[in-house]
Amino acid sequence: MVNAEEEDDLLTEDELILKARSGDEAAFKELVETHQDRIFNTAIGFLHNREDAEDIAQEVFMAVHQSIGGFHGTSKLSTWLYRITVTKSLDFLRRKKRKKRFAVILRLGDLQDDKPGYEPADFIHPGITFENQERAAVLFKAIDRLPDHQKTAFTLCHVEGLSYQETSEVMRVSISSVESLLFRARQNLREYLRAYYTHER
Amino acid sequence: MEKEQIERRIEETLKSLDGIRRVPVVPGFHRRVMERIQQQRNGEGLKPVFVFRFAAVCTMIIGLNILVCLHYHKAEKAYTGAALQAFSSEYFKNDIFAY
Numbered sequence: 001m002v003n004a005e006e007e008d009d010l011l012t013e014d015e016l017i018l019k020a021r022s023g024d025e026a027a028f029k030e031l032v033e034t035h036q037d038r039i040f041n042t043a044i045g046f047l048h049n050r051e052d053a054e055d056i057a058q059e060v061f062m063a064v065h066q067s068i069g070g071f072h073g074t075s076k077l078s079t080w081l082y083r084i085t086v087t088k089s090l091d092f093l094r095r096k097k098r099k100k101r102f103a104v105i106l107r108l109g110d111l112q113d114d115k116p117g118y119e120p121a122d123f124i125h126p127g128i129t130f131e132n133q134e135r136a137a138v139l140f141k142a143i144d145r146l147p148d149h150q151k152t153a154f155t156l157c158h159v160e161g162l163s164y165q166e167t168s169e170v171m172r173v174s175i176s177s178v179e180s181l182l183f184r185a186r187q188n189l190r191e192y193l194r195a196y197y198t199h200e201r
Numbered sequence: 202m203e204k205e206q207i208e209r210r211i212e213e214t215l216k217s218l219d220g221i222r223r224v225p226v227v228p229g230f231h232r233r234v235m236e237r238i239q240q241q242r243n244g245e246g247l248k249p250v251f252v253f254r255f256a257a258v259c260t261m262i263i264g265l266n267i268l269v270c271l272h273y274h275k276a277e278k279a280y281t282g283a284a285l286q287a288f289s290s291e292y293f294k295n296d297i298f299a300y
Contacts, residue, residue, distance in 0.1 A: 032230070033231060036226050036230050037225055041223045050224075054226065057230070058234050127224045128222075132217040132218075136214075159218060159221060193210075193214055197210050198207060
């Protein structure tokens with residue numbers, strides 16, 4: 001059952017969308033300010049770089065501004081925003097991987113100057129407590145190696161703190177699929193971490 | 202013992218994201234989004250880099266087509282001439298040639 005306060009929130013969101021759809025810039029500003037942290041943090045969870053994450057978060061809202069007319073409210077606004085963020089973040093990572101591969105080929109052919117690599121240094125998430133920062137950096141490195149679906153499920157659940165239900169809505173899969181993706185993600189992470197800590201000794 | 206220690210570290214690492222806090226965006230985020238939207242509107246259409254790349258690709262395709270056509274015509278001419286000559290010489294030297 002939806003209580004009165006939640007109903008009020010729902011109405012506000014609907015009104016906001018309607019106003020933003022009609023070109024009301026103040027409504028769009030409110031929409032951005034309501035969701036900017038959530039989008040920025042999701043992007044950080046994927047990209048592990050503050051500047052890249054801000055860039056992607058801006059692109060998400062540019063896409064929203066352009067296509068809000070196509071949003072019919074079949075899902076929650078936040079779900080839609082998460083979906084755009086995940087797609088854009090994964091696209092960014094693919095582009096980065098392609099660039100890196102191309103740079104390696106160029107370097108093999110000695111066609112490029114000796115510039116520092118594109119790979120960012122070990123990522124320290126600014127929202128993690130000091131005592132966990134070192135371990136989290138290792139974990140983020142391991143998350144980077146996961147396949148896209150497992151990475152998405154793990155990031156949405158454990159970095160963004162979404163429930164299985166919310167994650168399944170964002171990913172458009174069943175809850176059991178999310179559970180299975182998370183199970184496989186944890187297995188893969190354990191394997192990577194085992195190799196990492198064994199090698200470290 | 203060592204194995205146990207590694208397993209313990211793995212579990213600690215997996216739990217290191219517990220209690221993660223949200224990081225606020227830098228102030229002025231909405232303004233920057235609007236600036237980029239404006240930039241996109243102003244620069245609507247194609248960026249010079251893309252125009253240049255598109256033109257380069259088109260020129261290359263057209264050039265290749267012309268080269269292939271020229272080469273094909275040359276080869277066809279040469280082939281037709283040689284084939285005719287071979288045919289006529291074969292035809293006239295044959296003994297069964299009679300009216």
